Amino acid sequence: MEFVPPTAKVYILYLDESGTTVEASYFVLAGLAVFEREIYWFSQELDNLQRQYFPKVSEPILFHATKLRVREGEKVEEPWDSLTGQMRHELKDKIYEIIQSRRGVLFGCAIEKKLAQARSEDPYERAFEDLVSRFDLFMSRVNRQLITENKDEQRGLIVLAESSYQKTIALLGRRLREQGTRWGILHNVSDVPFFAPSKDTRLLQYADFCSNAIYGRYNHKLTGDFDRIASKFDQEGGVVHGLSHLSTDPNCACTACFSRRGRQITLPPA
Numbered sequence: 245m246e247f248v249p250p251t252a253k254v255y256i257l258y259l260d261e262s263g264t265t266v267e268a269s270y271f272v273l274a275g276l277a278v279f280e281r282e283i284y285w286f287s288q289e290l291d292n293l294q295r296q297y298f299p300k301v302s303e304p305i306l307f308h309a310t311k312l313r314v315r316e317g318e319k320v321e322e323p324w325d326s327l328t329g330q331m332r333h334e335l336k337d338k339i340y341e342i343i344q345s346r347r348g349v350l351f352g353c354a355i356e357k358k359l360a361q362a363r364s365e366d367p368y369e370r371a372f373e374d375l376v377s378r379f380d381l382f383m384s385r386v387n388r389q390l391i392t393e394n395k396d397e398q399r400g401l402i403v404l405a406e407s408s409y410q411k412t413i414a415l416l417g418r419r420l421r422e423q424g425t426r427w428g429i430l431h432n433v434s435d436v437p438f439f440a441p442s443k444d445t446r447l448l449q450y451a452d453f454c455s456n457a458i459y460g461r462y463n464h465k466l467t468g469d470f471d472r473i474a475s476k477f478d479q480e481g482g483v484v485h486g487l488s489h490l491s492t493d494p495n496c497a498c499t500a501c502f503s504r505r506g507r508q509i510t511l512p513p514a
């Protein structure tokens with residue numbers, strides 16, 4: 245069953261994480277913000293892919309980027325073992341195509357763990373706070389536009405994949421709601437956050453693919469999947485607001501760092 249928010253007229257940001265293993269140098273929290281009416285269409289697209297690739301499986305399959313990245317010759321779990329390596333690759337590409345073509349806005353935060361450690365920050369909490377703030381700024385822009393069109397304002401909701409961080413993030417969410425982020429008070433994001441199981445929420449599965457592509461870009465310098473969806477990051481007038489890269493390299497020239505250096509905004513430097 246798809247997660248349905250209790251209020252009408254909302255934008256929902258679905259987030260999932262990558263890089264939680266000890267070996268990972270990067271931690272990534274990322275996902276897609278979609279207008280409520282789009283949820284159905286996104287979900288349909290994954291349901292269709294499941295019917296096409298797994299015609300015999302009636303239970304919803306939890307689509308997970310890493311399961312589709314397993315190379316030929318490596319151990320493949322059920323039900324992915326019913327596909328050839330080429331089919332898994334093709335299926336992964338199709339999911340990125342959906343993210344690229346449907347109406348959704350990408351948000352992501354990639355944190356070099358070394359940096360978080362040096363600052364005694366928890367990467368998950370830092371990334372969450374960063375994204376809440378970016379999503380709130382995005383909602384401000386959406387609402388400014390709606391007001392000029394004499395339309396009702398919209399609220400932002402955040403839905404996270406259930407994880408071991410649930411309790412910490414629930415508390416942090418409440419604090420951010422009451423006291424704002426380190427960059428200011430939130431105006432448009434309400435009651436953060438909700439938690440939902442990825443297996444029941446197709447949009448959280450897309451969030452997994454988003455965060456996995458960003459993780460690949462920063463942790464392994466694999467740009468293929470990242471480049472396909474990079475144009476979907478929240479941006480305005482050529483400035484990318486939806487992606488942040490917190491790294492020990494002050495000269496990094498990635499999209500996020502390049503964009504950050506070129507603008508004067510209220511967010512602090514990485």
Ligand SMILES: [Zn+2]
Nearest residue numbers: 489496498501
């Ligand atoms: Zn960078």
